[in-house]
Amino acid sequence: MPQLNLILVNPADLSSALLTVVTSISASRGGTRELTIDDLLLERPRNRDHGDWASNIAMKLAKPLGANPRELADEIAVEAAKLPGVASVDVAGPGFINITLDAAAAGALARTIVEQADAYGRGDLYSGVTINLEFVSANPTGPIHIGGVRWAAVGDSLARIFESQGGLVTREYYFNDHGAQIDRFARSLLASFLGEPAPEDGYGGAYISDIAARVIALYPGTLETISRDEQQEVFRSVGVELMFGDIKASLHEFGVKFDVYFHENELHESGDVEKAITRLGDLGAIYEADGATWFRSTDYDDDKDRVVIKSDGEAGYISGDLAYYLNKRERGFERNIIMLGADHHGYVKRLMAMTKAFGDEPFVNLEVLIGQMVNLVRDGEPMRMSKRAGTVVTLEDLVEAVGVDAGRYALVRSSIDSQVDIDLDLWGRKTNDNPVFYVQYAHARTNSVARNAAVSGVDRGVFDAGLLSHETESILLGVLAEFPRVVRQAAELREPHRIARYTEELAGAYHRWYDACRVTPLSNDEVTDLHRTRLWLNDAVGQVLRNGLGLLGVSAPERM
Incomplete structure (x- = not known):
């Protein structure tokens, strides 16, 4: 077997060393398949008595090698036990390989994290890949409702996560300023100006009166002198711009900034x-029938063909999708991800048919993420109305109730596949049963410990990884080691909630360690290397909590 002069500081180091072992054994048994890190599938055992890391690689390789999985696992275990930093390797069941690191190898991670700082947890999954992430894209006819707010939090977090994996991300907002809803919005503003009831198909709420008053203030004494059609056109152009300005301002206050605001009108006016x-x-996917132009989408696994130009010459709904997707591809985006609400589930087939027709790969060049509904709950009852919007609960309602940090964290904490009820009473509390407070308090505590350590004369002048041998330290180091894998999985599976749940696990492990181990000596005791080494561990936890919260767009307070 090759000699490996490695210090097994983190899962990546251990995986590389173990891969060399397994590759050598596989080759000696006649194996020809090239193995990768993903084949090892190193995981943290649920039961800490089973070691620090576990792999089922022997069971995966046994059949192609014609070997008994238990015997193959025993052979791998013998060689893996020789790796530097490995205390023991055991085989369990039909061939699970359980690896325990010695204290020094496990503890070295604390120093690595502090030294890597913001870089810890970053990877290269999407290195150099251009990603267009389109989210929120609410119509500029009213404040952002709570469903759109979920996409604001999840979309911005996903963008941060993709960037942490080397992705070149463009955050894009599709500004729908073409169509019937803009007409209804303009007529609603005009009705407010004229003192008429809102149109039957129009928009209500105090925001309509607010926008109308702002338009009137821009044209003092002028609107009364022009025709009704001209008035409506003023309210259309100026009112939409004011409404969209309010949407941008709300998103900015929520910590969400877009790189591109793409106007739908551009697609129609530019010839796209x-x-x-x-x-x-040219690709044979268009035909004429019944005076209309059709996309032959059933040839690409859609359930029916789609009208792209109606018999009256107006563009069909899908025409904008065709033009917009092609526009993104021509701007150089390899991956295009769109976030839509649950009511858009039926759009997926036609969008994938479009992708295939253009010669691209569905679910690779274009992905559609579907998110479920969000309800705000107060006093056990769902909120149904907004003071400003009148008919829907909005971003402003959420922020007013619990603040930006709690709002973002609450929206990101659950899988987008699940409907979420956000209990405003819970998320507004400054107690440990509020998940975001629990995590932020852990970060503030790491800062408090560091400040107290400085007062007591404890610094990071010495680091002796072998001293981190307490049971709570072993558990805490194990959780810290998981962070890069969690971030990678969150990126790969489009699941930022994994990072939120991870920060809660880390906060819990840290609080238990804090209760059991001292960083600062008691008043009459001397400062020892154990205190100094534990300060490294304390600061490593603070760094990872900052990194995790940063990926969610949530602040990491130094004091609470």
Whole structure:
């Protein structure tokens, strides 16, 4: 077996060393398949008595090698036990390999984290990949409702996570300023100006009166002198711009900034729609029937063909999707991710048919993430109305009730596949049963410990990893080691809630360690290397909590 002069500081180091062992054994048994790190699937055992890391690689390789999985696991275990930093390797059941690191190898991670700082947890999963992430994209006809707010939190977190994995991310907002909803919005503003009831299909709420008053203030004494059609056009152009300005301001206050605001009107005015239809025509995916132009989407696994130009010459709904997707691809985006609400589930087939028709790979060049509903709950009852919007609960309602940090964390903490009820009473509390407070308090505590250590003369001048041998330290180091894997999985699976749940696990492990181990000596005791080494561990936890919260767009307070 090759000699490996490694210090097994983290899972990546251990995986690389173990891969060399397994590759050598596989080759000696006639194996020809090239193995990768992913084949090892190193995981933290649920039961800490089973060691620090476990792998089922022997069971995966046994059949192709024609070997008994238990015997193969025993052979791997003998060689893995020789790796530097490994205290013991045991085989369990039909061939699970359980690895226990010695204290020095496990403890060395604390120093690595402090030295890597913000870089700890970063990876190269999407190194150099151009990603267009389109989210929120609420119509500029009213404040952002709570469903759109979920996408604001999740989308911005995903962008941060992709960037941590080397992705070149563009955050994009699709500004829907073309269509019937803009007409209804303009008529609603005009009705407010004229003192008329809101149109039957229009928009209500105090915000309509607010926007109308702001438009009127921009044209003092002028609107009364022009025709009703001209008035409506003023309210359309100026009112939409004011409403969208309010949306941008709300998102900015929520910590969400977009790189591109793309106007739907541009697609129709620039000729992009015609270009997309022509492209599909050249590919044989367009035909004429009943006076209309159709996309032959059933050839690409859609359930029916789609009208792209209606018989009256107006563009069909999907025409904008065709043009917008082609526009993104021509801007150089390899991966295009769109976030939509549960009511858009039926759009996925047609969008994937479009992707395939253009010669791209569905679910790779284009992905659609579908999110479920969000309810705000107060006093055990769902909130149904907004003071400002009148009909829907908005971003402002959430922030007013619990603040930006709690709002973002609450929206990101659950899988987008699940409907979420956000208890405003719970998320507004400054107690440990509020998950975001619990995590932020752990971070503030690491800072408090560091400040007290400085007063007591404890610094990071010495680091002796072998001293971190307390049971709570072993558990805490194990959780810290998981962070890079959790971030990678969150990126790969599009699941930022994994990071939120991880920070809660880390906070819990830290609080238990804090209760059991001292960083600062008692008043009459001397400062020892154990105190100094534990300060490294304390600061490593603070760093990882900052890194995790940062990926969620949530602050990490130094004092609470």
